[in-house]
Amino acid sequence: MDPSKIYNPKTLSQLTKLSPKVDWDLLVTRLLPSTAPHQDVIIVSSPSYLEKLSAEVLAQSTQRTIQAYLLWRVINEYAPALSEEIRKPLQRLTAKLRGTNAKVTKPRWETCLDQVDLSLGFIAGRYFVMEKFRPETKARADEFVKAIKESFLNRLPELEWLDEATRKHAIEKVDALVRKVGYPTKSPNVMSPVALSDYYSELVIDGDDFFGNYLRGRQWLVMKDWRQAGKPTDKSTWEMTPATVNAYYNPPYNEIVFPAGILQSPFFSGEYPDYLNYGGIGAVVGHELSHSFDNNGRHFDAKGRLSEWWTKETLEAFEKKTSCFVDQYGNFTMEDESGDPIHVNGQLTLGENVADNGGIRQSYVAWKRHYDKNKDGKENMLLPGLENITPEQLFFINYGRIWCGKSTKAQAKQSILVDEHSPPKWRVIGALQNSKYFAEVFKCPAGSPMNPVDKCDLW
Structure with missing residues (x-):
């Protein structure tokens, strides 16, 4: 894009x-x-x-057709919050599209929890943070972000395809990068009951009216956005609630954001050795940071403004290098319901693939620099029963573990058609095929599938 x-x-x-x-x-x-x-x-x-x-x-289109479409949109949006009799037809449709069993339905408690997070996510997030996110965890996660940011800065002078003018602006952008870890402290301050009360003051919740809460919650969210029209941008806001298992880079704010929800196992734990944490959340941090220089993020400068700050020569080199990723991932396939191969869309997934590759590299370099200075420190202690596996190998093993998943062939096909992320299997294999460090650690022969001669390399 x-x-x-x-x-x-x-x-x-x-x-x-x-x-x-x-x-x-x-x-x-x-x-x-x-x-x-x-x-x-x-x-x-x-x-x-x-x-x-x-x-x-x-x-x-006839007026009747347009009305039918709008009615369907309302049904599709509201049905999940209504009775089982109304939900069933939609469940059968969804199951058909995903290749799953229509009789297997989401437990009601999950539906209720989803609605609480959607409408009252910052209040619920307060309790999640108090239970699952200790202050020392936040401090340690902050150090990870700082270390990977430093790793990225150290990498920029090594990139021969970047000219000096573009490199200078790139360094300025990384220096200006805002990091948000755990939970918001403004708009609202999650740890302040007063701030939360004020934030949700116009949302009415009735303990005996689930569907009414569902409607009012959505209306409140829409109006909250419209109330910002004509006002200065509030850059202290978060797009995700604290309990969300996800992270993001926001180009207009030039910020990377990591909710407390993703700062949990298997991505991160205060009890994990560093090589597991860097292979998990470290790769995610590097991924989001790399988004600031992918085919989308590169259009924004250090202040988040749309700006073509790349020189023509550097842009041409960038496009040549990214074409390697388009071709590489475009050769990866999954099977559809008929057993026929369906190719990953290398162009659609380009930004995420660039971020995956940059993320794993920057995280490994950041961890290795600290590890080489203190190999016997408790933060890199060996795990019982795994003494025959090196910390370097466990770094990459945990990277593979965080993307473990399972889907039906129909769901895999649907994801390939619409998702800007590559399938989890190829997110792992693709990034590791391009990693010289992975090849060294696992002693992959040159020219083998996991150590191809022509690697794609960018950040």
Whole structure:
């Protein structure tokens, strides 16, 4: 994705002319809070989509068809929160698409927990943090982020394909990178009951009205976003709640964010030796940091502004190097329901593959630098029963472990078609095929599948 192509400011009149079958003025007026300043300019991410939606879909469809589609969207959104009788048909459809058994359903407690996290995730996150995320864990995780950031900075002078002007800006961007670990301390402050009370003051929760809570929670989330219209950006906000098992890089904020939920086993533990933690959460940290220089993140500068700060020569070298990843991952396949091979989309998954490869490299280098200085330290103690496996090997073994998973062939096919991530199997194999350190540690013969002669290399 090229972010510069999705930044298209349009006035409401221009938008109406582009897509006349939608009453944009009515839509914005209804959603915009009465206290918000009037908004006449909207950022349109895909003008061609809206143009074709109006001309080729809405203009050529009957009113009944459009109403049926909108009704289906409502059903699809609300059915999971209603009775089993209403959920069953949707479960059968989902099972058919994923190749699973329609009789196997998610336990009700998981559904309820999902809704609590969606609507009250920061309140629930407070209790999760108090139970599962000690202050010393946060401090240690912070050190991991700092070490991998340093590793990335040390790598930049080694890259011959970067010219000096671009390298200078790249260093500035890494230096300016904001890191958020564990939970937000503003907007809201998760550890402050007063701050949480104020944050959720306009959300009404009734202990005897699950579906009402479901509706009000979604309405509150939508209105919370619309209330930001016309206001300065609040860069202290988080896009994920503390208990979320995920992480992200946010280009306009130039920040990497790691909720307390992913700072748990198997990614991270205060009880793990460093080689396991660096092979787990360390690779994730490096992954998110590398996103700031992938085919998407590279368009943003140190302050998060859309800016073409790369020279033409460096950009040409970058595109040549990334084409290697497109070809490599495009040769990986999974089987569909019929047993036929379906190829990974190397272009769709490029950003994530670049981040995986950069992440594992930066994490290994960061860990090895510390390990070589203190091999006998308690933070790198050998695990009982695994004395015949070296810490270097366990680093990579844990990297493979964090992506362990299982899916049906139908689900694997669906993921390949729409997911910007490669299948977990190829996330591991692809990154390790390109790692010279993996080949050294496991003594893979040159030219073997896990040590190809022509490795893809970027960050």
